Amino acid sequence: MPTLDLYYMPSPGASRAVIMTARAVGVELNKKVVDVFAGEHLNPDFVKINPQHTVPTLVDDGFVLWESRAILMYLAEKYGKDDSLYPKDPQKRALVNQRLYFDLATLYAAISGYYYPAFSTGKFGTPEAFKKLETGFEFLNTFLEGQKYVAGSNLTIADISILATISTIEAVDFDLSKYPNVERWYANAKKVTPGWEETRPGLDIMRALLLLLIAMPNLDLYYLPSPGPSRAVVMTAKAVGVELNKKLLNPKLGEHLKPEFLKLNPQHTIPTLVDDGFVIWESRAILIYLVEQYGKDDSLYPKDPQKQALINQRLYFDMNTLYEAFASYYYPLLRTGSYGDAAAWTKVQNAFELLNTFLEGQDYVAGGQLTIADISILATIATIELVDFDLTKYPNVAKWYANAKKETPGWEDTLEGLLSRKHLFDAKKPEFK
Structure with missing residues (x-):
């Protein structure tokens, strides 16, 4: 033979x-x-x-x-x-x-x-x-x-x-x-x-x-691994079971201002999602889209008008109150080397007091189950992992936060990105509230 x-x-x-x-x-x-x-x-x-x-x-x-x-x-x-x-x-x-x-x-x-x-x-x-x-x-x-x-x-x-x-x-x-x-x-x-x-x-x-292969969506995510909005998208994608083609975009190098990215997103913000030619930015809009387009059910963003309205309210609260407070007080460090003023610190405290009130007797921020409101707010307030922030003053938030980290798919996957900026904050620890 x-x-x-x-x-x-x-x-x-x-x-x-x-x-x-x-x-x-x-x-x-x-x-x-x-x-x-x-x-x-x-x-x-x-x-x-x-x-x-x-x-x-x-x-x-x-x-x-x-x-x-x-x-x-x-x-x-x-x-x-x-x-x-x-x-x-x-x-x-x-x-x-x-x-x-x-x-x-x-x-x-x-x-x-x-x-x-x-x-x-x-x-x-x-x-x-x-x-x-x-x-x-x-x-x-x-x-x-x-x-x-x-x-x-x-x-x-x-x-x-x-x-x-x-x-x-x-x-x-x-x-x-x-x-x-x-x-x-x-x-x-x-x-x-x-x-x-x-x-x-x-x-x-x-x-x-x-x-x-043909069942898998082609999703490009232009992102940075550390900011809350990007991490919220990554966690939501994990929750609905889709893979993301992550494309790192470094604003310090001006990559968000390159013509090819401006053609996708003239507002040149990140995260930006591209789904087979469809382009969407603003993280909370992306979260809604991912659930409605790829969620196996509507649990993360219910179709019931009242349940959905409560989630929407929390998403806007997250963006306009929580995220705004964090951005006003903590994020100036990344540009100026120092934190915000006393008025900015008061905004942070007020935001946590409101969230603590929302969570009175509640396991989740919007209803009786995990939703994208929890994921978005989790991504926002996880900034406390980088600073000396006393969460015990807000017991309802502390309980919810511990549970949300356990229940949210992708939390561990995004933790490394979150902690990648910790050294920037560590240098200013004596100035933290």
């Missing part, structure tokens, strides 16, 4: 075509998975074998070959018991070759051009790309008019290669009934091609991955 190593991934059609052809000619493959998504195709030992670092790659007792269709031809010529899979007759062979090139340049290009962007963007291609896909299937439907196989009167490597390519439709929702000749050929090809069932699980892997 020959020693044939196949470096491959189980889901792509190119790899599955090689496996089916090997089965058709009766050779065994030592299959070695190369995880392209993990960058294993760029490992030096693989690049040494194949400097183009593509899969599948076949190594036959030291002879190295890549490009799946070239591998199919090689396997059929070297190990085929006859020439039925790849005829020696020049005209029959020419027809098989034409179909192989059509497969690569038209069918595979169209399928990959429309479906494969989902692996990097989470979305399928453009309407123009889908039109190319339809055109490819229309051509194949024409080729198969009155034909049982794609290149002649028997199964060839052209059938195997095209079968592997278009079987991607089983991983997506594609209506093959519009192409009756292809549909008839496809049903038969799956029955007569050796190794089809062996490679079928690879399609299941692809379908599961594509369904996962």
